[in-house]
Amino acid sequence: MTREPELTSPVDLCLPGGRLNPAAVGWTRRPLHSSGLRGWGRAKRWEYWGIVTPDHIVGLVASSLDYAGVHGLYVLERATGRETRKDVVVPLALGARFPARSGAGEVTARGGGLTIAIRQRPDGSTVRAAAEGVRLDVEVPLPPGHESLGVVVPWSARRFQYTVKDVGRPVRGTLELRGRTYEVGGPEAFAVLDHGRGKWPYAVTWNWAAGAAPGRAVQLGGRWTDGTGATENALFVDGRLHKIGEELRWTYDRADWLRPWRIEGERVDVRFRPFHEKASRTNLGVVANETHQCFGRFSGRATADDGTELDLDGLVGWAEEARNRW
Numbered sequence: 001m002t003r004e005p006e007l008t009s010p011v012d013l014c015l016p017g018g019r020l021n022p023a024a025v026g027w028t029r030r031p032l033h034s035s036g037l038r039g040w041g042r043a044k045r046w047e048y049w050g051i052v053t054p055d056h057i058v059g060l061v062a063s064s065l066d067y068a069g070v071h072g073l074y075v076l077e078r079a080t081g082r083e084t085r086k087d088v089v090v091p092l093a094l095g096a097r098f099p100a101r102s103g104a105g106e107v108t109a110r111g112g113g114l115t116i117a118i119r120q121r122p123d124g125s126t127v128r129a130a131a132e133g134v135r136l137d138v139e140v141p142l143p144p145g146h147e148s149l150g151v152v153v154p155w156s157a158r159r160f161q162y163t164v165k166d167v168g169r170p171v172r173g174t175l176e177l178r179g180r181t182y183e184v185g186g187p188e189a190f191a192v193l194d195h196g197r198g199k200w201p202y203a204v205t206w207n208w209a210a211g212a213a214p215g216r217a218v219q220l221g222g223r224w225t226d227g228t229g230a231t232e233n234a235l236f237v238d239g240r241l242h243k244i245g246e247e248l249r250w251t252y253d254r255a256d257w258l259r260p261w262r263i264e265g266e267r268v269d270v271r272f273r274p275f276h277e278k279a280s281r282t283n284l285g286v287v288a289n290e291t292h293q294c295f296g297r298f299s300g301r302a303t304a305d306d307g308t309e310l311d312l313d314g315l316v317g318w319a320e321e322a323r324n325r326w
Helices: none
Strands: 043-052 056-064 068-077 082-091 105-111 114-121 124-131 134-141 149-154 160-169 172-177 180-184 190-199 203-213 216-222 233-237 240-244 249-251 261-264 268-283 288-303 309-311 316-325
Touching (some): 043 316, 056 105, 056 172, 068 114, 068 268, 082 105, 160 216
Antiparallel strands (some): 105 114, 124 134, 160 190, 203 216, 249 261
C-alpha cells in the first residue's frame, strides 16, 4: 500500500527552473495542478477523450510530444466491429494548443484532414472532432459534486507526469458517420478524460483500464507507476472518488489479447472480458509506440473507503497495454 497525500489547494507542477515541485506530489479529487512545463526534454502534453455508447465507442486524442503532434480520431461500430480511424503526425506539433490546467481553456489540434477542438468550462466541456466521413459534436457536463482522480507520478526531479483520469462523465450530442447521424446520450453513454502533462523517461510501458455504468466507475493503472510511491487507481460511487493506494497485479495474454484479463490487489479483484481489440503502431525510428486497447465488459469487485464491496458486473470500457519509446 502507498501513502500518498491528498492535496486540497491549487499548486504548480513545476518549480521556476522547470524541475518537479515537491509540493505537487500527491493526488486530488478535482484538477488543482497548473502544469507550467518549460522547454523540451521529452515534454509530453495530451488530451484523450473516450466515449462509450450502446452502439459506438469513440476515441480522440490531441497530443504534443515536443518534436511532433500525434492526433487521432477513432470510431468502433459495436454491432459489426467495423473501425473508422484517422491518425496524423504533425511536425513540431504545429498548430496544437494545450492549456496548463485541466478543465479550463481550449485544446486545439489540426493536420492531415483532422481537426480537434475542445472547449473547457467550469460546468463541463464541448468536444468536437472531424475527419473525412466522421464528425463528433458532444457536450460533456460536469455534474455538481462529481470527482476525478488527479495524480503526480515522480520518477525524479526531472522526470515526472501529472495525469487526470475522469471516468463516467455524462455525454450528449451527435456522431456523424458516413452520412448517417447518431444521437449520443442516455444512461448507458459516458465519457472518460485522460489529461496528461509531464516529462517522461525514454522507454515506458503502461497498463490502463477504465469502465463505467450508471452510478459506478473504476479507474485502474499499472507498471508505469511501479516503485514511484504513486498510483492511479480509484473507484467512483455516484461520482464520489475512493482512492485505492496500492500497486495492482495485471494478468493477460500478449499472444491473444481477446482472452480474459485479470487485475488484482487487496481492494480490487477485477475480471475483464474483451469483445474487440484496437491495435495501434507507430515507428518513426528512435520513436515508436505499440498499443493494444481492448474494449469489453468488467466483472468482479472493488472495496470502497468504508470497507463496502462494490459489484463491478456490467461496467463497460477498456483495458490496454502501451509500450512507448519517446
